[in-house]
Amino acid sequence: MRSVLMEIGFVLAVAAGLGAGYVLCGIPTDWYAIDVAKLGKGAENDLIRYGRDLIVNTPRHIGKNAADPAMRFAGNDLACQSCHLNAGLQPFAAPFVSTFATFPMLVDDQVLTLTERINGCMRRSLNGKDLPAESREMEALIAYFKFVGKGTPEGCASPAWGSSRSRRQLSRLTQDAGRRSTPSFASPVTRRTAGVSRAETLRSAMPSHRSGGGELQRGRRHGQDRLCRRLYP
Template sequence: MPKGEFGDMVRLGKQVFTETGKYAPKYVGNKLNCVNCHLDAGRLANSAPLWAAWGKYPAYRGKNKMVNTMEERIQGCFTYSMNGSAPPADSQELKALMSYAYWLAEGAPTGVDLPGRGYPKLDEPENKPDYQRGEQVFVNNCALCHGDKGEGRKQNGKVVFPSLWGDDSFNWGAGMHRVNTAAAFIHANMPLGKGGSLTEQQAWDVAYYVNSHERPQDPRFKENVKTTKEAYHQHQCNYGEKIGKSVLGKR
């Protein structure tokens, strides 16, 4: 890492990225860390690495229908994936994350879709994603690390594997609540260290299963679930859908 004050900021950025609740507690509302969705401290290809994202911003995002800077993109992660609040642009935490991302991307071209950016998109599944099949994939491949009820695992009070649903997980506005996004991430990266070992159908099924459980409300919620679904959830997700006896998002 660099020396001097810039190096100090880069190191802080890595700490915020890998232990977000510890180093940015004011802005985190669950038990997740940035590294849970961007593996290997934001460096792993096909796991939405920071070095590949840096050169593609500013960019228009359909999610909020505006051009977003990299700072705004990270702020959105805190609002949705961390179920918290956006760090101000002049905050030490956001400056540190920006410094870390910049350092990781040094030498990379701008405006180019670098190989390994984001999560590799999957083709639509041959069979419609299924809850029961997904549950079996989860039991056989995921529960060991993430718990039988998706609650994650702790060691000496520290989270070592994240919650996949419930109060300690991402909210209904996070990108990972989309079944197609979760399936792409899972297929490329899960089980941890064994990315690509699940079939694409298994990835679709287990993504559907994981996102068929309750989680914190979408911060954009307005009036009721139906209205919120119509405004913000016209994509591949289970928000507002009846799974079992409950309509998701009504908790």
């Protein structure tokens, strides 16, 4: 009985902390309930709906077997929501609620735009090529991100994004890759001391892999971290 009560208390504490994070940063607490089906008619809303459809049915529109050969931008049959669950509205599954608000961001001392970030996923996670910056598909994706992120303050990430856990998993994966490698391969600690990033370490240990689903490209997210670290340590 005591263990059950402790588990219930833990869940309530997590929920309270998550809710406090939304309140402090001003993010709507019901963002995950957004429904594009409730949007009215109009070109702008059509673009938002198309953006969601691209995320859910990526292979059909821009996959390697898309009906229109000119639209075959992806190199596999993954969908955006293979990573960003429930069209980017699933808590702790890389939701899109704060995507529009956190770009452009500073990554490794360079400005990264939202268009560039999307194309990073196109090249890496989808193993394909860039969407043209002025294409309807790019405009639709950005319109959808803007819609689901309405009310999120500029520069703040959702406390339900889940990136801290992802970074820890990447760190463990990097260390495991180093331990499994040949003796001539320097350890992750040694390589980082020599100025080699964890991403480069992982690629050296697993050369057959491309840069690896968008996580490696996210870099250190300097600008966002400086703004939100005090809210979400």
